[in-house]
Amino acid sequence: MGEERRISKLVLGLALAYFLATTTIHVQAQDQSGFVSIDCGSTKAYTDEVTGIKYVPDTNYIDSGQSKNIAASYNGGSLETHLGTVRSFPDGVRNCYTIRHNVNTVNGTRFLIRARFMYGNYDSMNQVPEFDLYMGVNLWTSVKLDNASSVTTVEMIYVTRLKVMSVCLVNKGSGTAFISALETRILDDDAYGIEYNGYLNLVTRANMAPGSEKTYRFPDDIYDRIWAPKEWSNGVRYISTNETININNMYDPPQSVMNTAVIASTSFGIVDQSFDTDEDSSQQYYTYMHLSELQKLAQNQTREFNIYLDSNYFYKGPFQPHYLSVTSLYSLNIHSTTRYNFSITASENSTLPPMLNAYEIYTYNQMPQLATNEQDIEAMRAIKSSYGGGKIWQGDPCAPQDYSWEGLACSFKEFDPPKIIGLNLSSSNLKGQISASISDLKSLESLDLSNNNSL
Secondary structure, eight states: OHHHHHHHHHHHHHHHHHHHHHHHHHHHHTOOTTEEEEETTOSSOEEOTTTOOEEEESTTTOSOSEEEEOOGGGSOTTOOGGGSEEEEEOSSSEEEEEEOOSSOOOTTOEEEEEEEEEOTTTTSOOOOOEEEEEETTEEEEEEEOSSTTOEEEEEEEEEOOSSSEEEEEEEEEESOEEESEEEEEEOOTTSSOOOTTEEEEEEEEEEOOTTOOOOBOTTTSTTOOOBEEOOOOSSEEEEEOOSOOBOOSTTOOOHHHHTEEEEESSTTOEEEEEEEOOSOTTOEEEEEEEEOBOSOOOTTOOOOEEEEETTEESSSSOBOOOBTBOEEEEEEEEOOSSEEEEEEEEOTTOSSOOEEOEEEEEEEEEOOSOOOOHHHHHHHHHHHHHHOSSSOOOSOSSOSGGGOOTTEEEEEETTEEEEEEEEEOTTSOOBSSOOGGGGGOTTOOEEEOOSOTBO
């Protein structure tokens, strides 16, 4: 009887340990400490019912613009909640969101940054605008929407150089800039190999799901990458598994994405993908392929294949995917035509057709413009906080040069960050004490505080 009690306690202890382990995994999978999720134009915080993502209003991140609702005729059905409102910017050329993460970040932290746009005829003008989007002081992309109901999503992977990041919308005379949502996610420090002077701009991220229209993101993906289903033409078929896959590498592709794959319909078939590119012959592409064998192979079976990008080897030599374990491969390719193509073909030794679970394609883009000296940036933010919002001071104080803050004079040298050499706050109705932060502008040569009677 005592032996039975000991066995029962052992079984109960093992069950409890299993429960705690799985519960811990579940909690970690729901962790949003590295997320900032902004519903632009919203007036309240909420948790998205589908994803569990916690969205906040944008009032703590920007001090300009107007909050608007999209037209009721566009806000219905399964439309995501954060697309129902926008913040528009009829005043000023450049308006910027300023984001400081609550978790500790250092120079070199990798971020996924996503901006979403749905016009929805919020202004009753029935005119879809065009405008520019900047990451800090460098142009990210030009935003062009197809129509009032289309959703445009742009996404980059970026290595931060500053404690605070700015995402700026710039009016360029083709309608009023606006934004629906802005999201930032901290990534693994070793993933997506880029440096400070560039960023990866997402072209496509695809999930090989059989006949599925489901898009996966958080909580399936701990970094909230959006994996869209890929439709293939004839010549392929799908396989899947319910087994747990070891996804523990720096990229952490989600289980729900990796447990499906597309394979060629015959042993000698080809899995390939192509799309049109722009005409920039010097454009660099980063391609990431995530691979895992989903079928338990017999001893006389081999799945081995070669991967090509534009007829060049993507991976040196034949590759064999590991059973229920993810391998992530990537390659940098300098594209020279207007058609991008990758293909996966069986090797001579393979008895099984080639396969693919998921892939990501990015363009690599330089960030040539340097931000203002960081000490000057922090000093100007403190000065702005002291004196209130009499001027539209947003984003970087000096750069780009066309958008320097009103009242500033900056020095620009080719290989050095811009520095503030002049500050003119005359006739600005300033009140109170002179801000001590002015002394932090170490390169300041001229200061004008005249005609401020309350200073």
